Amino acid sequence: MNNVIVCNQLTKVYKDKTALDSIDLNLGENKLIGLIGRNGAGKTTFLKTCAGYLKPTSGSINILGGNPFDNLDVLSNVTFIDEEIQYDESLSLNDILTLGKAFYQNWDSVYADKLIRYFNLDGKKKYRKLSRGMKTQFNIIMGLSCRAPLTLMDEPTLGLDVAVRKEFYNILIKDYMENPRTLIISSHLMSELENLLEEMVLIHDGRIVFHKSIEDLQGYGLILNGKKEIIHPFIANKKVLKTETFGSSLIAGIENNLTKDDLNYLNENNVDISKASIEDVYIWLTNNRKAGGFDDFK
Missing domain, CATH: 3.40.50.300 (P-loop containing nucleotide triphosphate hydrolases)
Known part of the structure; x- marks a missing residue:
């Protein structure tokens, strides 16, 4: 070509x-x-x-x-x-x-x-x-x-x-x-x-x-939604695109490179996994504040 x-x-x-x-x-x-x-x-x-x-x-x-x-x-x-x-x-x-x-x-x-x-x-x-x-x-x-x-x-x-x-x-x-x-x-x-x-x-x-x-x-990003004590250590060695806290819960946008063991761990700990839209990925990758939303902004 x-x-x-x-x-x-x-x-x-x-x-x-x-x-x-x-x-x-x-x-x-x-x-x-x-x-x-x-x-x-x-x-x-x-x-x-x-x-x-x-x-x-x-x-x-x-x-x-x-x-x-x-x-x-x-x-x-x-x-x-x-x-x-x-x-x-x-x-x-x-x-x-x-x-x-x-x-x-x-x-x-x-x-x-x-x-x-x-x-x-x-x-x-x-x-x-x-x-x-x-x-x-x-x-x-x-x-x-x-x-x-x-x-x-x-x-x-x-x-x-x-x-x-x-x-x-x-x-x-x-x-x-x-x-x-x-x-x-x-x-x-x-x-x-x-x-x-x-x-x-x-x-x-x-x-x-x-x-x-x-x-x-379309398969680039994933959104994880679960308890902070479960997701925080899990994403420590992942490429994190976005995080936002809601009380005891944490939502994390990460690059989609999960292994079978990763998926088993997340499922066993009741972490919701969904596919990020291209628009989500675009916003995450062009946001200079990777962590937190408006409520987390000081």
């Missing part, structure tokens, strides 16, 4: 802020990938660097075999969609679609027209006269219709209600299955995306925390 994105010690610094910190990451072709992380984690900077909008401070990034910065050969095969994308607001939607056809070699005019009609947008309308939600819908249309080998979407459903978001996900997965390419979606709505994605990348404080398949993540 060829890699669409190859990062070696990729670093981006803004004055005194390190947005990307020595990232090493390879992402393969024809994958539907989620990029997650808290606000300010570096998600948008990473996507903009992949799209050639930003030049790395140090390290290297290779996109589709070339350096993306100021490289039209690469950028004609990459599209980046976010809330802040700017079009000439004097242009109509049809005018912008025509420009898309001129720039992207895989542009699908028939598909773009179908999406315009499906979302009930008026192609003759000026872009500046669209509501926020309509602009979001039109940005999605641009992102999907270009059929770029690398499609980057930064929070593509911001401003859309749940019904329209669901429509977008259905359209996205159907189009991806029919026209495979590498799609990277940054979003905080993990519960909505989890069943669509094949892989997920977690970035925190500018560093990659993990890059795993959805299958691996």
Whole structure:
């Protein structure tokens, strides 16, 4: 499998802020990938660097075999969609679609027209006269219709209600299955995306925390709930992601690497074992306070 994105010690610094910190990451072709992380984690900077909008401070990034910065050969095969994308607001939607056809070699005019009609947008309308939600819908249309080998979407459903978001996900997965390419979606709505994605990348404080398949993540963490005197000594040699006390009980989030003997011990001592959600794991791994909840905070 060829890699669409190859990062070696990729670093981006803004004055005194390190947005990307020595990232090493390879992402393969024809994958539907989620990029997650808290606000300010570096998600948008990473996507903009992949799209050639930003030049790395140090390290290297290779996109589709070339350096993306100021490289039209690469950028004609990459599209980046976010809330802040700017079009000439004097242009109509049809005018912008025509420009898309001129720039992207895989542009699908028939598909773009179908999406315009499906979302009930008026192609003759000026872009500046669209509501926020309509602009979001039109940005999605641009992102999907270009059929770029690398499609980057930064929070593509911001401003859309749940019904329209669901429509977008259905359209996205159907189009991806029919026209495979590498799609990277940054979003905080993990519960909505989890069943669509094949892989997920977690970035925190500018560093990659993990890059795993959805299958691996769904079995990554466990939640233990039982008496403190039972769980405390048990987790002493485990990778603990989260602990929280409730009276005489302790809830612990741990990495799922339990042995048969571990399971027997926990069952014999009436410890409840449940699987942690991907959202739980994400919160635990990006929380600088590993122990305690609000009630434990002093």
